[in-house]
Amino acid sequence: LAKTTQPISMDSYEGQEVNITCSHNNIATNDYITWYQQFPSQGPRFIIQGYKTKVTNEVASLFIPADRKSSTLSLPRVSLSDTAVYYCLVGVLNNAGNMLTFGGGTRLMVKP
Amino acid sequence: KAGVTQTPRYLIKTRGQQVTLSCSPISGHRSVSWYQQTPGQGLQFLFEYFSETQRNKGNFPGRFSGRQFSNSRSEMNVSTLELGDSALYLCASSPTGTSGHNEQFFGPGTRLTVL
Numbered sequence: 001l002a003k004t005t006q007p008i009s010m011d012s013y014e015g016q017e018v019n020i021t022c023s024h025n026n027i028a029t030n031d032y033i034t035w036y037q038q039f040p041s042q043g044p045r046f047i048i049q050g051y052k053t054k055v056t057n058e059v060a061s062l063f064i065p066a067d068r069k070s071s072t073l074s075l076p077r078v079s080l081s082d083t084a085v086y087y088c089l090v091g092v093l094n095n096a097g098n099m100l101t102f103g104g105g106t107r108l109m110v111k112p
Numbered sequence: 113k114a115g116v117t118q119t120p121r122y123l124i125k126t127r128g129q130q131v132t133l134s135c136s137p138i139s140g141h142r143s144v145s146w147y148q149q150t151p152g153q154g155l156q157f158l159f160e161y162f163s164e165t166q167r168n169k170g171n172f173p174g175r176f177s178g179r180q181f182s183n184s185r186s187e188m189n190v191s192t193l194e195l196g197d198s199a200l201y202l203c204a205s206s207p208t209g210t211s212g213h214n215e216q217f218f219g220p221g222t223r224l225t226v227l
Binding site for chain 1: 116145147154155156157160168169170171202204214215216217218219220221
């Protein structure tokens with residue numbers, strides 16, 4: 001069974017850059033890699049999505065190597081409000097089609 | 113635009129009962145996906161519906177089923193509830209589906225407790 005793995009937790013300080021890596025060995029050839037942020041008692045919220053190389057938006061960057069078996073979410077200059085759980089999401093082909101698989105989530109704690 | 117709405121927000125059932133959860137996607141979105149979130153298993157994909165057809169399916173038993181209506185609203189049903197079905201059930205909508213370049217918008221979830 002395909003596994004999508006991430007570190008369970010990370011600590012950082014305000015103003016630092018945080019990099020969270022997700023391993024996804026069995027990603028479907030045509031599928032994108034998406035990262036979400038989740039606060040307690042809320043549904044996940046989209047952060048960034050990419051297929052290969054590097055993608056940047058106003059809140060984060062996403063680095064994807066050529067083999068696409070991993071990806072790294074980069075959060076520049078984190079603040080206390082970035083304390084949340086971060087999930088990667090990839091599609092993996094199964095018998096029923098494209099099964100979306102979340103990583104286990106990385107709990108980021110930003111300290112003052 | 114209104115976001116994804118889920119009803120009810122909280123539900124308590126007993127073992128053996130069945131339950132139906134409802135999701136209303138963002139207006140214009142044709143894809144609705146369902147996820148189960150538990151502390152032990154994390155976020156797990158249940159299934160995706162697009163234009164009233166199930167398009168993708170996760171590894172859940174047949175007790176978990178769903179459907180989508182012509183207005184894109186979706187329902188999820190769980191029959192013969194087990195204690196392990198206690199979870200937060202999340203619904204997400206997207207314009208064209210979960211494959212490829214598509215952002216999903218999640219609702220707040222329905223918290224199901226099975227006693």
